[in-house]
Amino acid sequence: MTSTKGKVPTGFADEIVISETSFRTARHALISNQQPNSKKRKREEKGDLSVVSGPGSYKGPWARFEEEQPDSSSEEEVEVEYEEDEIEEQPAKPSKAGTSYGAEPDKETTVFHGAEQFDYQGRTYMHIPQDLGIDLRTDDVAKNYIPKKHIHTFSGHSKAITQMRFFPHSGHLLLSASADNTVKLFDTYHDRALLRSFNGHTKSVNDVSFNNDGSRFLSASYDRYMKLWDTEYGKCIAKFTTGKTPHVVRFNPAPHLNHEFLAGMSDKKILQYDTRAGTQVQEYDHHLGPVNTITFCDENRRFITTSDDKSLRAWEYGIPVPIKFIAEPHMFAMTRGDMHPSQKYVAYANQDNQITVYSALDRFKQNRKKAFLGHNHAGYAIDVAFSPDGQFVSSGDTGGYVCFWDWKTCKMYEKIKASEGPLIAVQWHPRETSKVVTGDLNGTIKYWD
Template sequence: MAGYGKGAGRVPTGFASETFISEASFREAHRALEPGTNSKKRKREAKGDSSVVTGAGAYKGPWARYEEQRPDAASDDEFGSDEEVEIVYEEDEIADNPTAASKKLAGTDYADTEAACETSEFVGSQQYDYQGRTYMHIPNDLDIKLTGERDDTKNFHPKKLIHTYKYHTKSITQVRFFPGSGHLLLSASADSKIALWDVYHQRELLRTFSGHTKSVNDIDFNPSGTQFISASYDRYMKLWDTETGKCLNKFTTGKTPHVVRINPSTPHEFLAGMADKKILQYDTRSGEMVQEYDHHLGPVNTITFCDEDRRFVTTSDDKSLRAWEYGIPVPIKFIAEPYMFSMVRASPHPSGKYIAFQSSDNQITVYSSTDKFRQNRKKSYRGHNVSGYAPDVAISPDGQLISSGDSGGYVCFWDWKTCKMYHKIQASDAPVLAVQWHPRETSKVITGDLNGVLKYWD
């Protein structure tokens, strides 16, 4: 319960300050004011005229003194002495109580709307094969080798649609192939659901993950694929087990995470780029935040690891790029030029030397991710339209092709060396927001659009 008096916090009619009193004091004072008790209800001074600011008849409003209260009586304490507790009732005033509410609320059945309980359901045709293995087992009955070294497989741009995955009801926000083998596909959507799909065999929906209450912004696998992290507009980041669907841990600061990335070299730690301009580093084993990087001036959009995961590069709505040493909260490089636009998506080049960024001025720009961290002026990929959306950018596993979604429903492919557009596929009627290359195949690409449809191309 909050009482009001003179103090900090400006409101149109004066100053307001809030105070908190103990439950016992509140009950005692409340009983004293009930009808039938000995205490008389004290009268207030007149509220005054709201057009008069100072002097006699000035507006006092709900802060008017009680008639018998003299200025010297309140000198000990702004809100009266310890013995006397004033209860101020306001019709439409609801005080925000920052202390956590008790778990049991008598006579009510409140539920925390932000943190829904996490559920996961296996919806595939067969959970275990004849040897008792789940979908986590990499299939070896295919005409393509999904394990071991990738060798020098050359990539080509896809030409035809081979499968359509339908489950989501709203926009696809991110897709991820299973690390290394790519035999599973994870998709996140604005319908607050995450889905796991089979890339080979029946190409069916295998498992759904429910637990977020709002749109899921981003997902990221750990290097082994056994776990993944999700970030959502419900302000929670959740760590999931890929095989069982169990939610292993939850993280929140009360702010919206825009991007999450698990450190490939330290899989028990991840970075989250937040709407309040910070980048937070969490340890999933303890659940604690271990570092905070606070230099950006706008919401953080991308986080990309580089230099064997010893460093990372971030971009933000403040139209700048910053490079950091992992674990040290001071940028080692800051780039902000007048001609720069905010960069909304990023993809590292397989060589580890460059990072491609989707810039909001309808081009893909490239920065070196070695010591210099400067823009490669020779590399700029244009011809697509991204304004108003944040379509993904993806580089083929051999590093020779770069692809991007488009607000007109296209998927565009450029040659990495010459920057010439090779090919455009009309992938949807709606903007294409998610694009990823299969890590093993020569020309397979997955796209996700604003209508929630996933399409697999070859």
């Protein structure tokens, strides 16, 4: 019970559970039954004209009102009784685990899963195998064909595959990033086993990128960290963060600048880092939405970026002012891209279910004669990949298909059912004639030939 005598709560209040509606109704009824206060408010004394400041100074018409003192004798004690409502089941307190973005330092770990870390000559899995029917050391590109059958399934991930990368040039290793917070390394020859797991991210890993010789790679995650790893032994070499989510990371392919990388961030910026000094050296801030893709072009002197702001911008490396800006009313957000092996064109996956092509040379103009249709990928960031000889364009599909088009005619050659869920990642083996790897939303990586 609560007493409102003199408008001051007194006495002991029993704790009861009532709904907000019941409380407001009872309070409204109490206020409406009360008589209006007939007492006129009094002002303080005006004070003495001769006193300028301090006690008794002149206040005149600016004197304050006297504070009301509760008069217990003037009002009756009103007792209000609230009916106790039934106690409703309270929702569970939300977990705050999802808001902790600071990865704990020194928590990066690695697990080697292979049979032997060193062979009889002391070499690790980084050594390019030579006991195969194909020379992985050559730079010759074989003629490519569309794969026909599923030959292997790489297992190890428990959630969606977000990105995959073959080892540079040789392709004897496969690096995969997943929403299960891990990055894994597989052997693509011999028994095609899981070789190593890289643990240390606390949220989904959304991109990975090898440097030129494959000795190191970068991982970007929704825990807002970018981490530099040693491919051979799994050590985390460096960590970079700005407090924003990185969406894409790319090493500069130029040999004298391969220690630098670019990161496209959720706060519309592209950041340039030096891995040797561990510092940020440049910032490109012109996009109006999160940055989705970064593609180096023109002998690595320039790069092209796309964003959720439905635009394309081209930049000189190291100069934070765009040299080209393309934004047309018909354009959609471009979420993934790949450079044609000729280095003359870039293909982008648009959110209007088509793949569009832009020139990678001076004008960066859209090639309107080339558009690849017939698949569905709206709402997902689904890969686009060229075959090593540039003859085919491939992409995933929300229906679980992997699609292949002819580069010259833009006609769809083949549509292979590769998964029950959306197919996110597609990559061609850089040395084989018809080997393609696919990754889906269920965490399954399949190898096709």
